[in-house]
Amino acid sequence: MDTTHGTLDEALQRLHASGPEFQGFLANHGPMAVEAMVRNGQARTVHRWLDSYENKLEDAPRARARITDDNWREALGDPGRVADWTAYFTQLIGERPWREVLAAWWPRLLPGIAGAATHTVIRLGHAVRGILDEEGERGEEEGPRVAELAQALGYWAARHLAxxxxxxxxxxxxxxxxxxxxxxxxxxxxxxxxxxxxxxxxxxxxxxxxxxxxxxxxxxxxxxxxxxxxxxxxxxxxxxxxxxxxxxxxxxxxxxxxxxxxxxxxxxxxxxxxxxxxxxxxxxxxxxxxxxxxxxxxxxxxxxxxxxxxxxxxxxxxxxxxxxxxxxxxxxxxxxxxxxxxxxxxxxxxxxxxxx
Incomplete structure (x- = not known):
């Protein structure tokens, strides 16, 4: 039997096969919307909603070059590097507690809050709320919700705009x-x-x-x-x-x-x-x-x-x-x-x- 917790994780796994944008610049709202739906008692509608929404999405872009602790500044604000950024944050969160990564990167990303018409920080806010809810349920620091945090951080870094x-x-x-x-x-x-x-x-x-x-x-x-x-x-x-x-x-x-x-x-x-x-x-x-x-x-x-x-x-x-x-x-x-x-x-x- 599916649970509310499982519905959000399943939805995020579905969405992580898609890129953060489509048609050149439109933001993928899927992760934000499904988190809100689960949070507000509409988990039963999530997969049906996604069946329709996914039709407009595009595959996740390919990585170009590795981002490191030494060269990240040159990639900041480059939307073409979004896959590289996601890989970088996935690695960081795999090595360190997610709160530590967030605290280190929040001051760096905050000046670029206007990027992608603020969709970047909105996606991050939904990701964090989803993890905080999960911590209350299971106390885990891995899985689709933490993976979503890496996706959101990567999107923000790629679309960073002051x-x-x-x-x-x-x-x-x-x-x-x-x-x-x-x-x-x-x-x-x-x-x-x-x-x-x-x-x-x-x-x-x-x-x-x-x-x-x-x-x-x-x-x-x-x-x-x-x-x-x-x-x-x-x-x-x-x-x-x-x-x-x-x-x-x-x-x-x-x-x-x-x-x-x-x-x-x-x-x-x-x-x-x-x-x-x-x-x-x-x-x-x-x-x-x-x-x-x-x-x-x-x-x-x-x-x-x-x-x-x-x-x-x-x-x-x-x-x-x-x-x-x-x-x-x-x-x-x-x-x-x-x-x-x-x-x-x-x-x-x-x-x-x-x-x-």
Whole structure:
């Protein structure tokens, strides 16, 4: 008899035969979506969902040349070296505890959080959560979930991309206040990279981004990051129609960082909050609508489980990932926050075009 644990492991094994991208640049969301589905009680739908999703994926790319402790810098940010990076991290995690590898590489990768429209850190966040759940179940440090961590780290290293200008938050604004002040780029409906390139010339973007307060205390930084995920999730309800698919990453990227914090040294938490905020600010500036439009659906009479079931029934991987984050927000807030977060998730289901 299959178990929830076994379903995720089986799904990851299926997916590891595929590359991290397809059609040149589209991210393989399979590992992220199936982890979210298992986590939220939809394990029975995983393999059926994968049967459809796998049709669009491509085989894993071939390795080119070996990456080592001495030459890794020259390969950082080279998407053509993703197989080399995956092999490198697979070797590292085979030799050292995965937390040790993550702690060593997190500060190196964090400045490139914008790469692949933040899909890299999102995949990593799902991988870490899956391992932490597994540790609670069996205490193992090997198998498909740890292999997925190597895949996620390799993808991030290969797609490592810094924003076109450095961001140093030094203000006193709360995440909600700072997010509300983010201006939009002039040319929208563009790729993430084309949007990022507009940020230096967008009046007020840097000052608004640097207005955020990032506390040095680790617990306060974690609370700030939690508030950022909440603000970005609720913000989607008003501005998701700008780009329904891409704006979900303004919430799911910082939530991936938040999920990773328990596996990281506490001294890295404040810098993680700052980097997550820079990514959220950039994604918001590029993909959020300039003005709010129709209200999100009323979720006062639906349960979190029903909301997630609707996202899975919809089928789109972004709707699933965003609902997963919205459920996190709903579970940690008051009644109003819960309703608004679930409403935002239902709004995403409406706005994002389904596969069928």
């Amino acid at each position: 924003l076109p200008l450095p961001v140093h938050p030094v203000g006193q604004a709360t995440p909600a206040e700072a997010l509300a002040a983010i201006p939009r780029v002039a040319r929208q409906r563009v790729s993430a990279l084309e949007g990022y390139e507009q940020l230096p010339g967008t009046p007020g973007w840097l000052s608004a981004t640097e207005a955020l307060h990032v506390p040095a205390d680790p617990e306060a930084a974690r609370e700030g990051l939690t508030a950022l995920v909440r603000a970005a999730t609720l913000n989607y309800a008003d501005y998701g129609h700008g780009n329904a698919v891409m704006l979900v990453h303004a919430a799911t990227a910082p939530n991936a960082v938040l999920r990773t914090l328990p596996a990281l040294p506490r001294e890295l938490w404040a810098s993680s909050f700052a980097a997550a905020w820079a990514a959220t600010s950039a994604v918001t500036a590029v993909f959020a609508a300039g003005m709010p439009r129709r209200p999100a659906p009323n979720a006062s009479s639906v349960t979190p489980e029903e909301v997630f079931e609707r996202a899975v029934a919809h089928g789109d991987e972004h709707a699933i990932k965003f609902a997963d984050t919205a459920l996190d927000v709903a579970s940690s807030g008051d009644g109003e926050t819960r309703t608004r977060a679930l409403s935002a998730a239902l709004h995403a289901v409406q706005l994002i075009e389904g596969d069928g």
